[in-house]
Amino acid sequence: ETGVTQSPTHLIKTRGQQVTLRCSSQSGHNTVSWYQQALGQGPQFIFQYYREEENGRGNFPPRFSGLQFPNYSSELNVNALELDDSALYLCASSLGGGTQWDQETQYFGPGTRLLVL
């Protein structure tokens, strides 16, 4: 039990729609990272937020966006859904600034499985 929760657990959308996924970090964790895990693949880094500001981004288009709130919750928004967006979306929280990985640990949530039809 990592203390990181995600909602919903499963979601079905159609191509072109928009989706919002939610994550609740451990209390006190200032950093949240989002990952996309396609079937049979490892997680791919989407972006990271530190104290409500984007703090790094992977190779994902701008239709992937996020928000982080002061209450340690965060959102991943995906616009204009494509079939290839079908995946497990993971969030991970950590205490510090998300760069000193020798001193801190990411705690992952169970994920939201998104299916785009």
Place this chain on the structure above:
Amino acid sequence: AQSVTQPDIHITVSEGASLELRCNYSYGATPYLFWYVQSPGQGLQLLLKYFSGDTLVQGIKGFEAEFKRSQSSFNLRKPSVHWSDAAEYFCAVATPNTGNQFYFGTGTSLTVIP
């Protein structure tokens, strides 16, 4: 660019047998190295990590990993596997000059037979 390779897509071992999962990385210097385990319906759980010092790292659940700079490897081992170890295992790398990005391998699926 940084990359992580897990050559074994799937491994089957008998309960009580030893286990070694392979991981190779591509990076010019010593990165931060991690092993995570993912069980169905569960998030990724950190087993162990290496960033400097002793190249043999002990983790949770009886796992250990050895960093070998000359081979750019960070293989995960367990002397005696339990049925509950059946899961997906991911090796990951984070590098000082990419700050906050984790790079994950494609994973190794472990099946444990009685």
